Amino acid sequence: MKSTKIIGALLTAVTAAALLSSCAAGSSSNSKTELTFWDGNAIPERTVVWKQIISDFEKVNPDITVKYVGLPQDTGEQKFNNAIATHSAPDLGVLPRGNVPNYYAQNALVPLDKYLKDSSVSDQIRTNFLDTTRGYVSDGKLYALPTHYVPDILWYRPQLFEAAGVTPPATWDEFYSAASALTNSKKGEYGFTMRGGAGAPYQLLPDLYTASGVTSFFNSSGKSTLNDPKNIAALERFVSLYGKNTPSADVTNGYPEMQAEFQGGKVAMMQHNLGSYPTLIQTFNDSQIKALPLPKSKDGAPSVIVPSAFLPSMGIFKSSSHQDAAWKFLEFTLQTKNDSKLAEQAGGIPANKDVQVAGWSPAQPAVDVALKLFNDPKTVFVSAPVYLPDWASIMDTKIDPLFQKVLLGKASAKDLMNTWAKLIDDAQASYKARQH
Secondary structure (H helix, E strand, C coil), X not given: XXXXXXXXXXXXXXXXXXXXXXXXXXXXXXXXXXXXXXECCCCHXXXXXXXXXXXXXXXXXXXXXXXXXXXXXXXXXXXXXXXXXXXXXXXXXXXXXXXXXXXXXXXXXXXXXXXXXXXXXXCCECHHHHHHXXXXXXXXXXXXXXXXXXXXXXXXXXXXXXXXXXXXXXXXXXXXXXXXXXXXXXXXXECCECCCCCCHHHHHXXXXXXXXXXXXXXXXXXXXXXXXXXXXXXXXXXXXXXXXXXXXXXXXXXXXXXXXXXXXXXXXXXXXXXXXXXXXXXXXXXXXXXXXXXXXXCCCCXXXXXXXXXXXXXXXXXXXXXXXHHHHHHHHHCCHHHHHHHHHHHCCEECECCCCHHHCCCCHHHHHHHHHHHHCCCCEECCCCCCCCCHHHHHHHHHHHHHHHHHCCCCCHHXXXXXXXXXXXXXXXXHHHHCC
């Protein structure tokens, strides 16, 4: 019995010594730093890319390991919010939906301006991407770095155009002529399919501003330009397509249903973004679909880009005790080779302007179309106020159903645009009041 107690005491002593030794080793200069990295926009294809980037990073930074946690976008935001509230946020992450204002409002993010200023990638990130991201917050600082952007484009079926003797449209007048010429409703053939259901307002904004030629979301008095007469006229014309040059089901079609209409083979044009490519190529080969910029308001007018959602972005959390190491990984991600991988997978425009997309396949031709817009100094960026806390609810619960009423003739385009403008003006006023 006595010997058993002695052995037990010895084991306890040995275990305690081992733990002390382990703790000492963990705090020594030879210990590794472990970063926790949450991907708030995880899909299987992108996870593969992230794991490759992490592996490459750890090879050149053997003192740092990165623990990857993939979170689907639909549930990611709540998990990030909960982690911030319980002081258990990751070191850094891909912000769900790129929603920088949400985390800025919680005082959760580290300003990255100084890090970027001293960085090897400081001159490589697109200025308009950085300006857009700084515009999300009231103090004008950089609380996240965008990795890419997936702009709206016009997908079209070249064979249908050729068979009808129609030239792909460069202006909205040409677009409407093409939509009419490519419609034969008796055969179930339509020139265009539109998104009338969930998410419609996000696609509607680029349509309106590219057609109207209005080049700012707010006028000199700080009021929304949504109900500018040119935007109202643009909406009236766009709505006139419904049921005549589009399938009647479009009134309730969200993105999947709209894309299914296009993939059915009897629709000539669809507006969405470069991210549609992986799905479209399951139905068509590269000769059967092509991409165009959204039409211009008229010949000679500048192209207009309207980001109606946040740019996919990464941020570092203030609660991290490894902020410098987290920056190392974020900076590595934005290097040319790695940003290229992320943007290619997403079918987007890379934030790093030095990325060469010539080797991308097979989405490269569509990306080239979008890149020409971004690289054209005449292109106008109309920045929508996606930073407003009420932005999503306005779009999803107010404008979405009202747009359906307009399509069905139960409300006017003017009613919609006046309502939309007032909602935005009120939300903007409340937002500004909270900043003081």
